[in-house]
Amino acid sequence: MLWVYLLTITKLTCFTSSDINECLEKVCHVDATCVNTNGSFNCFCNDGFTGDGVISCQCQVSDPCQSAQCQNGGLCIAISGSCTDYNCTCTECYTGQFCETLMDPCGNNPCQNGGNCFAIPGSCIDYECICTGCYTGQFCETCKYHSIS
Numbered sequence: 001m002l003w004v005y006l007l008t009i010t011k012l013t014c015f016t017s018s019d020i021n022e023c024l025e026k027v028c029h030v031d032a033t034c035v036n037t038n039g040s041f042n043c044f045c046n047d048g049f050t051g052d053g054v055i056s057c058q059c060q061v062s063d064p065c066q067s068a069q070c071q072n073g074g075l076c077i078a079i080s081g082s083c084t085d086y087n088c089t090c091t092e093c094y095t096g097q098f099c100e101t102l103m104d105p106c107g108n109n110p111c112q113n114g115g116n117c118f119a120i121p122g123s124c125i126d127y128e129c130i131c132t133g134c135y136t137g138q139f140c141e142t143c144k145y146h147s148i149s
Contacts, residue, residue, distance in 0.1 A: 031057035048084035059083030074099030093124030115140030 023034035028043035032053040035042045043053030051057040060083065065076035070088035079085040090099035103124045106117035111129035120126035131140035
């Protein structure tokens with residue numbers, strides 16, 4: 001059996017690019033993103049802003065709380081200097097970024113010495129400890145029997 005190998009020689013051409021990345025010079029507005037192109041650049045206002053991207057980028061929404069996702073009666077507080085950012089201040093019974101989580105009064109295991117915590121129905125902060133053995137008190141912290149020496 002005869003094997004024939006074909007050798008192809010490819011000529012490589014090297015060239016250098018003379019494009020300058022204008023974006024390194026911070027040519028766009030502070031609220032815009034720069035995209036370098038061959039021989040030029042483009043500026044695009046960031047999300048929530050509108051304008052030419054070079055001289056101006058203004059808020060599209062004057063109040064970020066208009067589209068806030070605060071739940072369960074949470075209060076929206078706009079973050080100063082931002083068109084889109086806000087924080088939710090939750091009511092007494094809720095927690096989480098958007099006040100989406102109902103608090104559990106037994107979540108941090110307030111009952112001591114093996115006591116069992118039971119949430120009071122209708123409340124997110126009240127609970128009762130059911131104590132075991134000799135223990136008593138709000139948190140099952142006291143033994144009702146004293147040892148005699």
